[in-house]
Amino acid sequence: MKTISNKAGLALTFLLALSILMLSFSGCQSYENFKEAFIDKGRNSEDTVRIAVYQPLSGPDEKQGKLERTGIEIAHKMFPTALGKKVELLYFDNKSDIYIAETMVQEMVDKRVALVLGSYGSVNSLMAVEKLEAASIPAITITNTNPLVTSYNPFYFRVSYTDAFQGVALAKYAAEGMQVTGAAVMRPMKDDFAAAVSKSFSDKMVQLAGDPAAVLLTEEYIGGQKDYKESLERIRASGAPVVFLPAKGKDAAAIISQAVEMGMEATFLGTDLWEREEILKLDLERTGIRVVYSTLFDANRAINPLSESFLRAYQAEFGEDKEPESAVALAFDAYLIGIDAINRAGTAVNGDAVREALQMTMQFKGASGTISFDANGDPIKSVAIKGIMNHKAESIYTVEPTWVVQTVQE
Numbered sequence: 001m002k003t004i005s006n007k008a009g010l011a012l013t014f015l016l017a018l019s020i021l022m023l024s025f026s027g028c029q030s031y032e033n034f035k036e037a038f039i040d041k042g043r044n045s046e047d048t049v050r051i052a053v054y055q056p057l058s059g060p061d062e063k064q065g066k067l068e069r070t071g072i073e074i075a076h077k078m079f080p081t082a083l084g085k086k087v088e089l090l091y092f093d094n095k096s097d098i099y100i101a102e103t104m105v106q107e108m109v110d111k112r113v114a115l116v117l118g119s120y121g122s123v124n125s126l127m128a129v130e131k132l133e134a135a136s137i138p139a140i141t142i143t144n145t146n147p148l149v150t151s152y153n154p155f156y157f158r159v160s161y162t163d164a165f166q167g168v169a170l171a172k173y174a175a176e177g178m179q180v181t182g183a184a185v186m187r188p189m190k191d192d193f194a195a196a197v198s199k200s201f202s203d204k205m206v207q208l209a210g211d212p213a214a215v216l217l218t219e220e221y222i223g224g225q226k227d228y229k230e231s232l233e234r235i236r237a238s239g240a241p242v243v244f245l246p247a248k249g250k251d252a253a254a255i256i257s258q259a260v261e262m263g264m265e266a267t268f269l270g271t272d273l274w275e276r277e278e279i280l281k282l283d284l285e286r287t288g289i290r291v292v293y294s295t296l297f298d299a300n301r302a303i304n305p306l307s308e309s310f311l312r313a314y315q316a317e318f319g320e321d322k323e324p325e326s327a328v329a330l331a332f333d334a335y336l337i338g339i340d341a342i343n344r345a346g347t348a349v350n351g352d353a354v355r356e357a358l359q360m361t362m363q364f365k366g367a368s369g370t371i372s373f374d375a376n377g378d379p380i381k382s383v384a385i386k387g388i389m390n391h392k393a394e395s396i397y398t399v400e401p402t403w404v405v406q407t408v409q410e
């Protein structure tokens with residue numbers, strides 16, 4: 001009888017507790033209301049939207065990490081809310097060290113952030129890939145160009161175009177902006193970047209010209225050598241009006257200087273590696289040589305209202321005579337694209353939904369240009385083209401991507 005009494009007492013206690021609980025949420029009309037009010041409360045009751053700033057804020061890469069941080073903070077100051085809530089920036093300093101980076105990634109997961117921005121340094125981003133995907137936390141890298149960061153990693157996106165994309169953009173400029181149908185390529189040997197960007201340039205030139213012989217010849221040289229005249233003579237003999245030269249700034253300056261000495265007439269096309277002082281110092285006046293290169297961002301040209309607002313905000317913070325570096329503009333765009341995706345997803349706690357919204361980003365008009373994401377999370381975006389005139393780099397063209405909407409056949 002004692003055992004039965006204990007069971008009866010426990011049952012009575014449970015019923016009383018249940019009755020009190022039922023009275024306390026009498027406004028809930030269904031199980032879903034009850035689930036949302038009580039079961040999901042701990043998961044959905046955040047007062048803020050937490051975004052991780054995952055950067056090397058100390059160590060050898062501190063300067064680059066702080067450039068990206070600056071762009072994020074300018075964007076956050078201008079757009080401090082998402083889903084009607086305050087956006088809270090949480091800082092995770094990987095200290096330019098892959099071992100510390102691993103610890104920081106785990107801390108981001110533990111803090112249950114809605115989005116990760118960064119990191120500068122592809123290896124730091126690669127350290128985060130596996131854990132972020134396992135936790136369903138999307139991330140946007142800002143200046144990484146290594147294709148491995150996004151390849152086969154559905155939760156990682158980037159706002160900086162890949163190395164190969166520059167080749168495509170420069171071929172479009174040559175074919176569409178200059179109206180040429182043939183070009184030469186001069187590239188350094190044993191250089192992975194040069195090989196990738198040269199292939200994409202050549203493939204796009206062939207496609208746009210509709211001619212398999214659109215690349216008239218390809219010359220290779222050893223980086224750092226002093227004499228390039230033999231290669232330049234062969235290029236001149238080919239009659240190529242355009243020379244694609246994916247060289248670093250110092251080599252490019254030496255090659256173009258020799259082309260000037262030889263009296264060549266051609267347009268030399270380069271990548272963002274040419275945004276260097278040695279290129280600006282080239283004396284091109286009264287010569288037949290033009291120097292043109294692609295860049296991640298043109299601080300002298302507002303290409304849309306948001307770009308103009310970004311430039312005003314930056315100069316208000318740092319001075320009217322200051323120009324933001326590309327990394328700052330890209331970080332600004334990364335933050336805004338992330339906020340836009342969170343708002344479209346309607347949630348900051350469902351990482352899969354935010355990831356899907358990011359994947360659907362189409363023609364977002366950011367400070368650095370118009371951005372869409374391809375299937376790998378890489379950007380299809382506007383590319384600014386600059387030319388060197390009177391020792392100054394001036395914007396001369398914007399390459400806009402061709403937007404293709406694919407439909408799935410039933």
